[in-house]
Amino acid sequence: MSYTLAIIKPDAVSAGRAGKILAHLEEKGFTVRALRMMRLNRAQAEAFYAVHRERPFFDSLVSFMTSGPVIPMVLESEDAVARFREAIGATNPAEAAEGTVRKLFAESIERNAVHGSDSDENARREVGFFFSEAERLGL
Numbered sequence: 001m002s003y004t005l006a007i008i009k010p011d012a013v014s015a016g017r018a019g020k021i022l023a024h025l026e027e028k029g030f031t032v033r034a035l036r037m038m039r040l041n042r043a044q045a046e047a048f049y050a051v052h053r054e055r056p057f058f059d060s061l062v063s064f065m066t067s068g069p070v071i072p073m074v075l076e077s078e079d080a081v082a083r084f085r086e087a088i089g090a091t092n093p094a095e096a097a098e099g100t101v102r103k104l105f106a107e108s109i110e111r112n113a114v115h116g117s118d119s120d121e122n123a124r125r126e127v128g129f130f131f132s133e134a135e136r137l138g139l
Ligand code: CMP
Pocket: 052, 057, 061, 091, 109, 110, 111, 112, 114, 115, 116
């Protein structure tokens, strides 16, 4: 078993889609191992997305991610990073495959409902960003 860091983003939380997304992911075989709801401040959102700092969409992304509560969580499954990325679909919901989370629940390339780690190394970093050592025990 391995794990990935997922975030239900402010667009999906404010639209009341968090429960449906969570149910969808559990049906796809992911087990929730840690979860919280929080509102990111600007410094936190900038740090989380630091790799995108030079991108033209960075300021807008940070504004969006701080616009309301998010739900970060640790999801476990076999080959979790790859399987989660398959389950959520392409970054742009217009290009996401039928039945994926972004196809079903996302609004736009920025307001795309969920985040998922893109590698095991980033999953470790991102889980450590949101969850304390005590919360990570046993993962
Ligand atoms: P995520 O998987 O969280 O990683 C970076 C985020 O930046 C991405 O989802 C989108 O929310 C956002 N993003 C990526 N590409 C673009 C783009 N071309 N325009 C606007 N936002 C983008």
